[in-house]
Amino acid sequence: MSSAQLYDTIGANYTATRRTEPRIAAQIWAALGDARTVLNVGAGTGSYEPADRYVLAVEPSALMRSQRRPDAAPCLVGSAESLPFDDHSFDAAMAVASIHHWQDPIAGLREMRRVARRVVVFTHDTSDAGWLHRFWLTRDYLPEVANLLAGRPSVTELARAIGARLEPVPIPWDCADGFFEAHWRRPEAYLDEGVRRGVSVWAKVGPDAEQRAVHSLGDDLASGRWAERNRELVDLDTAELGLRLLITN
Template identity: 85%
Template sequence: MALMSSVPLYDTIGTAYTVTRRTEPRIAAQVLAALGDARTVLNVGAGTGSYEPQDRYVLAVEPSAVMRSQRSAGAAPCLVGSAENLPFDDQSFDAAMAFATLHHWPDPIAGLRELRRVARRVVVFTHDTSEAGWLHRFWLTRDYLPEVADLLVGRPSVTDLADAIGARMEPVLIPWDCADGFFEAYWRQPEAYLDEGVRRGMSVWTSVGPDAERRAVQSLHDDLASGRWAERNRDLAGLDAAELGLRLLIA
């Protein structure tokens, strides 16, 4: 995740986004179920088009030219825009969705209220970044990348986000063989985080900066080589899916 404007960030790091960031079918099924019977869907912060339902009308909004350029020829039409100022009338869509983008919005609560304004249903994939949730539950942030906590200062909690639109929260489990290479995806495949190409598909590494990245990667490399990582995380070995603080907000 990254806590900055997504336009310069993804115009810089998004050039190979489709290589590691693909739709994970099991998570997509959960998003689709949350959308219910919505026939018209607005996808805000749509990126390259992952998780857009194929069986209904979708209109996408994405600020990054680099991300828009990687959308497939068959993807939904995509407009330039931002979540906080959507150019649509009230209740224009059956549903609005936002997937792994909320943490990039300068004002996420204002953005959520815009989604709530233009759609009768809202489905948002985001993180519980509290100390009791994602920060301490995920070994990568807990043991190797504490700098992530600094990125969260001043940001609304997931409870604040849910309360802003009257949403309920639904946990999203991450399968051990997750096809979508987001930050938490390789929780049972730690060697993946040593791969520069894999890391470039995760905006958090750019956000913490090169010094923190080098230190974290070297420490993880050393712990994998010594067996220290395996010993510290032996409870993960038999899990098919992990609860690491990912949430759907459904309103």
């Protein structure tokens, strides 16, 4: 299933749970540097688009495009792997939490590098062998996430393809953007189907794995087992769960 087909299926209420997290936005916008023209690739509903610069968006899903605000940046139909722009058309190209849906991530990144002098990509480092064990949801309830990574290039390979550096992105405990790891200190959120529907991981692992994980988590929350296992999280303001920016200079 392509990214457009996926989000045309699951994205109906995307804006209800997937909002711009100001602290992550500030880090992304700082990485854009002095760029005045920005291409947003896989732009979705427009989260994280800076309001003080000229932005042009590219998004393959009609349903996602339909949920963009009336005052959002203009949005074209298109995909990362074949951007309809001349070389160096933009000061910067950005992509936020979309690269894992691209058919060919390296080709998409090289296209971004072709059309812009700077590239900023918000993604995830899954190359660390301990990554799946740092987040309790994948470690204890949803090990199927590991299967979603098969055959995908590592973040190191992605960075090398465009000469990018890596910058860690900490996740605040009260993160406003409901991506997969966002509720690391608010486990009850994962029992909410509306929260889960805004995250592609749940659709990709399938309903059987989803329901097993939800039931198991619900039982552990009710019994106090989750709190006992994860007591060290209570006093943390941010968590390091592998989120990264790829940034070219």
